[in-house]
Amino acid sequence: MTKPCQQVDRATTTTTISNYSKKHQKRTNISLLMISCYSPKLSIFILAICVSLFILFQIQSLQISTSPSPSPSWPSFIPQFHKLSTNCTRDLHYSTMAEKLRHSVTFLPLKDLRYSDKALQGHTWFMSSMYDSHEEGEVQFQQFPSKSSMGRLLCLKGRDTHDGSWNYYALTWSETLPFNATLMKGLTFISYNHYNYENIWHGLSAMVPFVAWHKRYGCETPNRWVLYHWGELRLGIGLWLTNLMGATFNEDPIIERFEGINEDEAVCFEKAVVMRHNEGGMSRERRMEVYDLMRCKARVHCNVSMEGRDSKFIGMTLFMRSGPRSFKNESAVVDIFERECAKFDGCRLMVAYSYNLTFCQQVTLMSKTDILVSPHGAQLTNMFLMNRNSSVMEFFPKGWLKLAGVGQYVYHWIASWSGMRHQGAWRDPDGENCTFPEDDRRCMSLYKNGRIGFNETYFSDWARNVLTEIKTRKLEEESQNGSASTSYQCACG
Template structure:
């Protein structure tokens, strides 16, 4: 077509004979036919591959990934691992998805196609689309947040651009919702209601959807440096506090009658699995130690009784978080930086639970908190198998947690003393410099590049 146009341009000052005009018309017709034929072949050559590659089903979390397994990620040192379409690596092609199966990811598929030659019957989705892959689920706030943090980091690095829609996958299976806590946090962070794409129910199941611009995450926080993680958690903390109309001044701002900084100690309790066997006894131990420190304020709360904003408010006045192992500990990043965490486990977890038992050590480090260790109950349910038999974990996983008054008392005293010294030093530094370093830190966490 370009060649034919060049002939016309070159002959604009020349008088063409009827034979020449006929010849040019024939060339244009033949060129148009060639272009149509080429476009048709490109349309038919788009190859859809299963989102869930069964070849890697036995090692889905190792090495490469079984989700969109033919694609490799963009990854700079310390940054988020992601894919973007269109991009240089995709040769300018868009991402297309087909299928809405919620039970078997291998029935859903993906392909790449140029915008001019999208697959037949494809619907072009305008705007930016975030495509999330989660090996676990979006209801548990720890697993859901781990899948969202890389999007927050990408959002920070790219001028705070927000998505038009989200597409959620779990093992390649389509998901249509997040847990309420996670959804509210994302709406607070991105500043607008979350739209999770369901794809048109009246659209033929085999008709694909292609995205004008898409960002895909499939490694959770893997590969991110601690610095990048802290930046993302700073943004989450600040946006959540603003959304819930909670002060962002930080804990240094609150002092007692004598001018000493108040220490907020919160016991975040559970009901059912991994709850304390005797709540009142455990509360009594920490209450006794808190009363010995004039500026200490103890609060006891049950996570299942609090709304998202009530949890944000509670964490904003907490310096020491005391809680059994569980998803409610994810709230720790909503505390001020350098706050402390004390964690409790039932019997048997150390030997049998694997690396997953350390997730709250990790998030403490990633969000700028201090994990003050964990107490592991030496007593508890008995297992009919040998001590290292993995079948015992089914008994220990949701077991109750006992207590050790001597150990808990000494542990609480040490942590309280450390936090008190730190807060006095921070307060003195703040007065000396006549600025609120905490406020400055939190406000800077709300900004984007």
């Protein structure tokens, strides 16, 4: 069976080959047969290639003619064209992959509702897909970029202050940032805290790990802070904490508010350190180093000098509260401690309220305090501003022991972490009566803000014992060091 492409006009063929010798007759017939098999589209394609090559050759010839160097031959042009084509292909491929990566950046909720019942456990809630860098006894943190993040930067999106599940995070490389993303230069500290930054104890617990990281990793100072509470954005911290961080880092913290950036636009950070476990995982030794640093920097900031302090001086400070958890009869309590203080040479009683003192006034007061006497409350956080081995006496209203949980022991903890001596607590056995059984959790709403009475005999004996201990310790320090005062050299100075 003859194929259509083989239907050749034999008369034409005979006329054409009559001018050739017989030895070329067979070759000519085959060539004509092959030409007749090409489709018009194939002919156009071949023609286009020839025209393109001709144009490229002409362009190359024009460029070379303007150069003083000899014109290259055609063979030498082929590798140059091939190299140009290869580079363009590679750049186009890279551009395409970069665009794909920019489009494929995946944002996950900061607040992972799958673990809402385990928010305080492990690594399962805030930025739940990430794990912390942690060496035994050291602070737990995440750093971006880093080896664990595969060199990727951290990006955040969302400004919600009421629901953390509407705020998001993602990781991406610096070359493939999300579209419309803002890159913030420098170091950013990002804090997750399940407490309130306005409360000086809760806020300080969130700041301590940043100071630990700062001290250990070259004393680098942050350009900004980003704060989250239960995954919700927070726009500020308390004044006391602002002053303390300002003293520690030599400049007031800049709390990032993302002003001028739309809520649906991402913000990426050139370098970021994330803390989400507060002081968890840090050894007592590391915590004491951090509190030493903050104490030293606060005293320098406030121009407080410990030089020339009389070694026989004993400072006893009653740090009072007003309202909830205050003493019912302040004057009676002051009289008890004043009377006992007067029995020791060099003892001086000071009475103060934290709310009417500036930060530096509190630093100055604590530097003069050897025994801090105060009801349970945030004002006790100031204890770390005293010298190491100073003493703390704490007071509670009725009902706290059974119902308050472990939170009632936070000032035992900070005393240990900062090198102080917690001398125990007095718990008022008297107070308002609850209509439920006293061990019923509903009674805590009544007892939480209760006021504190006094026991003259107990307070007198307790004060006398603590004063005797302080007096003995100061005499021992004087005999060993020639001074009862202890000074520390500031790290990151």
